[in-house]
């Protein structure tokens with residue numbers, strides 16, 4: 372495991388591609404041509420929280436990039452810093468944090484203007500008593516410019532409702548404790564609709580599929596992939612244990628452990644990276660499960676388990 376852990380940021384192929392991406396977006400000509408798109412790069416991000424013993428690091432040296440029309444999946448065990456990375460990129464870190472590093476959009480360090488970015492946080496609140504239609508219409512009214520005619524706002528809201536497959540639930544209440552309403556998956560889709568209203572160039576999603584079964588997760592993520600391509604959005608999403616099918620939808624993978632980047636690069640190349648470091652993915656294991664199990668902090672137990680599973684006829688320790 373040490374070999375893998377010591378490899379922070381030494382995934383050369385991804386590192387090189389990231390550097391090229393940063394250089395490319397920093398070129399003025401590209402910035403002019405691609406102004407309607409968002410190339411996002413982040414370099415050496417450090418985040419620490421104030422504690423009784425001073426500052427405690429929760430994100431360390433995070434570096435990566437995201438391109439238009441593509442999705443970056445941020446994965447890692449609970450508490451590894453996924454939401455913190457998204458909060459940093461969105462400029463929404465809590466006040467008890469200290470941070471440093473460089474975040475550039477199209478090669479420039481600047482404040483995000485209206486409609487450039489949307490961020491669906493992990494605990495997005497919806498009003499239980501409103502229907503889907505009311506929720507999205509009111510959001511359109513509040514978020515879209517005053518100068519936009521009401522009919523256009525409604526049209527946009529209706530289109531997004533259709534795109535997220537909520538047309539059959541428009542008159543259903545959101546619901547919550549004691550109020551019957553939408554399913555968990557439908558609620559997540561309503562939250563995504565709200566973020567999509569402004570047609571953001573950069574979309575950050577924190578666990579859009581949490582609490583959903585694998586079929587519902589695939590439906591939600593597949594819709595996001597379609598919209599990412601259609602609107603040429605740059606999308607980053609934190610995700611917990613995606614199924615193999617959902618994992619296959621992502622272009623790039625950012626794998627975090629204890630606030631450090633274990634792997635950043637194309638999703639398809641992660642298998643090779645783990646194999647080269649001595650942790651090949653067993654045929655029967657889903658790649659996402661394998662990566663999470665391997666980088667989980669309880670290394671010794673995981674390692675022993677993997678050895679057994681790779682070796683037919685070997686009994687698991689807890690069964691012997």
Ligand SMILES: Nc1ncnc2c1ncn2[C@@H]1O[C@H](COP(=O)(O)OP(=O)(O)OP(=O)(O)O)[C@@H](O)[C@H]1O
Pocket residue numbers: 420429447448449450451452453454455456465466467468493
């Ligand atoms: N503002 C804060 N104040 C104190 N601790 C924080 C703060 N923000 C994050 N942390 C801590 O930093 C660590 C990383 O948190 P973060 O929410 O980024 O993890 P995560 O990977 O998103 O976890 P999960 O998968 O459970 O959502 C956690 O231990 C969390 O308690």
Ligand SMILES: [Mg+2]
Pocket residue numbers: 453454455493577609
């Ligand atoms: Mg989180």
